[in-house]
Amino acid sequence: xxxxxxGSGAREHALALAxxxxxxxxxxxxxxxxxxxxxxxxxxxxxxxxxxxxxxxLYIIGPEAPLxxxxxxxxxxxxxxxxxxGADGARLEGxxxxxxxxxxxxxxxxxxFAVFERPDDALAHLRAAVGPYVIKTxxxxxxxxxxxxxxxxxxxxxxxxxxxxxxFGVAGRRVVIEEALVGREASLLAVCDGEHALALPVxxxxxxxxxGDLGPNTGGMGACSPVTFVEDKVVGEAMDRIVLPTLGELRxxxxxxxxxxxxxxxxxxxxxxLVEFNVRFGDPETEVVLPRMEGDCTGLxxxxxxxxxxxxxxxxxxxxxxxxxxxxxxxxxxxxxDSISGLDAAGAVAxxxxxxxxxxxxxxxxxxxxxxxxxxxxxxxxxxxxARERAYEAIGxxxxxxxxxxxxxxxxERVGSTG
Numbered sequence: 001x002x003x004x005x006x007g008s009g010a011r012e013h014a015l016a017l018a019x020x021x022x023x024x025x026x027x028x029x030x031x032x033x034x035x036x037x038x039x040x041x042x043x044x045x046x047x048x049x050x051x052x053x054x055x056x057x058l059y060i061i062g063p064e065a066p067l068x069x070x071x072x073x074x075x076x077x078x079x080x081x082x083x084x085x086g087a088d089g090a091r092l093e094g095x096x097x098x099x100x101x102x103x104x105x106x107x108x109x110x111x112x113f114a115v116f117e118r119p120d121d122a123l124a125h126l127r128a129a130v131g132p133y134v135i136k137t138x139x140x141x142x143x144x145x146x147x148x149x150x151x152x153x154x155x156x157x158x159x160x161x162x163x164x165x166x167x168f169g170v171a172g173r174r175v176v177i178e179e180a181l182v183g184r185e186a187s188l189l190a191v192c193d194g195e196h197a198l199a200l201p202v203x204x205x206x207x208x209x210x211x212g213d214l215g216p217n218t219g220g221m222g223a224c225s226p227v228t229f230v231e232d233k234v235v236g237e238a239m240d241r242i243v244l245p246t247l248g249e250l251r252x253x254x255x256x257x258x259x260x261x262x263x264x265x266x267x268x269x270x271x272x273x274l275v276e277f278n279v280r281f282g283d284p285e286t287e288v289v290l291p292r293m294e295g296d297c298t299g300l301x302x303x304x305x306x307x308x309x310x311x312x313x314x315x316x317x318x319x320x321x322x323x324x325x326x327x328x329x330x331x332x333x334x335x336x337x338d339s340i341s342g343l344d345a346a347g348a349v350a351x352x353x354x355x356x357x358x359x360x361x362x363x364x365x366x367x368x369x370x371x372x373x374x375x376x377x378x379x380x381x382x383x384x385x386x387a388r389e390r391a392y393e394a395i396g397x398x399x400x401x402x403x404x405x406x407x408x409x410x411x412x413e414r415v416g417s418t419g
Contacts, residue, residue, distance in 0.1 A: 003298055004028065004054045006071065007062030010324075010357035010376035011283035015060055017353070018290040018297040020044050026054055032367060033356030051075060058083065058302045061259075064140060064280050068094035072259075082258070083305040085279050089250060089257040093279040096176045097138050103274055106249035108242050110274040111178040122159045125177055126152065132180040137162055139171030143207070143219035144331055148180065181275060183268030186230050187223075187285045190243045190263065191304045191313075194256045197243050198300075198309045201292050202230045203285040204410075205264075209331060211408045218331040219373055222323045222409035224384060225288040230267065238265055238272040246277070258305050287355055287378045288320035318380050321387040321410045323395050325375040327358070328402025334358075334372035338401045343367070343375075345397035351380045351387070352394040369400060384410050 001023040005015050008031050016025045020038035027034045030046020037043055051059060052074065059075050061067055061084035070087035085092075092099045097115040104110075111134070116122035126133060133155035137145030145168055147158045162172035187205050190197040203225040209215035242263050250257045262278035262285075281289075290297065294314035303309055327334040340359060347354045355378060358371020375398060379390035388410045395405055 001057045001298055001302070002026070002055065003058050003060065004051055004056035005060045005062060006051050006066060009062070009283060009371075010355035010373070011281055011286045012062040013355040013357075014287045014290050014376075014378070015062060015281065015297075016044055017355075018293070019060070019301075021298075022296045023058075023298040026056065028054060031356040032359050032361040033354070052078060057081065058298065058305060060084065060301060062280060062283075064090070064093050064278065067259075067279055068140065081302060081305045083301040084259040085257050086255075088253075088255045089259070090279045092246075092261075092277045094140060095138055096136050096276070097174060099277050100176060100178075102249055102253075103246065103277075106245040108245055108274050109271070111181050113176050113178040115174060115176055116159075117163065117174045119160055119163045122163065122175060122177060123156055126155050126159065129177075129179075131155070134178040134180050135159055135162070136176045136178065137168045137172040138174035138176060139168070141168050141171050144217055145172065146217050148217075181266040181268065181273055183266045183273075184229055185275065186227050186265045186267060187282050188235065188238050188243070188263045188265055189282060189285060189289060190239065190261045191300060191309050192243075192247060192257050192259060192261050193304045193307050193309045194258050195247065195251065196309050197239065197247060197261065198304075198311070198313055199235050199239055199243075200313060201225050201289050201315050202227045202235060203282070203288050205282060205285055206406060206409055209326075209404075209406075211406050216331055218326070220282075220284045220324065221326065221406045222321070223282075223284040223288045224319070224321045224388075224410035225285070225292055226319060226384075228384070234267060234272060238263060242272065242274050258307070284322045284324055284376050287322040287376045291320045291353070291378060291380050292316050292318055318382060319384040319387045320378060320380045321384065321391045322376050322378040323391045323405055323409050324357070324373050325377060325395055325398055325400065326373050326404050327369045327371070327400070328404065330372035330404065334369075335402065336369050336371065338369045340367040340369060340374065340398070340400050342397045342399040346377060346394040349379070349390050349394040349397075351390050353378050353380075354394070354398075374400060374403070
């Protein structure tokens with residue numbers, strides 16, 4: 001089978017490696033790390049060609065923006081088998097206000113919310129509320145459009161910056177203000193065929209830039225799987241109360257959702273509640289979920305795209321930890337163009353795979369930073385502690401001027417609020 005993966009980051013790199021166990025893979029536009037052959041002998045390559053010009057038996061769309069823009073619809077219109085929702089289903093991530101309305105219609109347990117387009121109305125709502133305050137851009141913001149704060153003045157400033165277009169342009173000209181949910185966060189990725197869904201191993205994402213869950217929100221500074229405080233019965237409850245009712249509501253609206261439905265969960269005393277939906281594989285969760293899955297990843301995603309997910313997925317009795325190496329200045333003003341070295345030493349650590357997230361290679365062959373999140377260093381081992389030790393040994397070998405990464409991935413299990 002020939003697979004085309006759309007995207008260029010570490011998530012797409014991880015997808016390519018997983019699919020290359022059983023298929024030849026082309027990634028568009030890909031990155032400098034995607035090349036060669038898999039251990040099973042299948043080809044891995046990057047291509048500058050648009051996905052519509054690549055012949056494949058299966059198309060897997062990684063990022064949210066092309067999904068929201070209708071790429072899956074266009075590929076299906078050309079006769080392709082596509083893993084990823086059409087524009088109608090991708091609206092779940094393209095508009096947080098729409099997501100909240102649909103979740104309410106499906107009776108999914110989630111935070112109370114209100115939607116605003118006028119600053120005066122939003123400010124009046126904030127001043128009548130009790131913190132912490134959760135303010136989200138309605139549109140896509142690369143994982144950086146959420147502010148959680150107990151400081152009313154900071155919340156007011158954020159609302160004004162978003163609604164004026166200063167902070168996120170048109171994506172922020174409507175905001176969702178929610179109550180803060182308190183508990184422990186986890187990420188549940190479910191493979192959906194339009195009617196049925198199959199839960200993949202649960203992961204935990206570390207969104208904040210600094211140790212101790214401090215600093216601004218980012219696209220994700222690391223992840224781990226399994227998550228020690230998430231039991232099987234909690235996963236079952238989340239599927240029954242959140243994922244499956246959402247698929248049912250989508251069907252009632254005439255939407256055939258084939259792809260990943262990512263449910264960000266807050267686990268509290270009253271059970272799992274929905275923080276947000278994403279309509280694609282999470283990043284960096286994918287980097288720790290896929291290495292733990294056994295069997296044919298390509299076959300699983302092709303089956304879902306074709307209309308029927310299997311009843312179960314095999315998961316290895318292992319643990320995975322991913323630590324993200326970010327560029328100087330990330331997430332506010334990441335610096336590009338710094339040279340990268342030490343990847344051979346990092347990749348030589350047992351159980352470690354170095355995934356490229358934001359890199360480019362000069363004409364002279366020098367690998368350089370080309371984005372905020374530069375590398376995702378993922379380690380697999382029998383236990384979380386061993387995987388964490390390997391990941392940090394490997395990332396310590398990477399040399400990038402001004403590199404930054406969190407030192408507490410897979411350690412902190414603190415109770416937090418919606419982020």
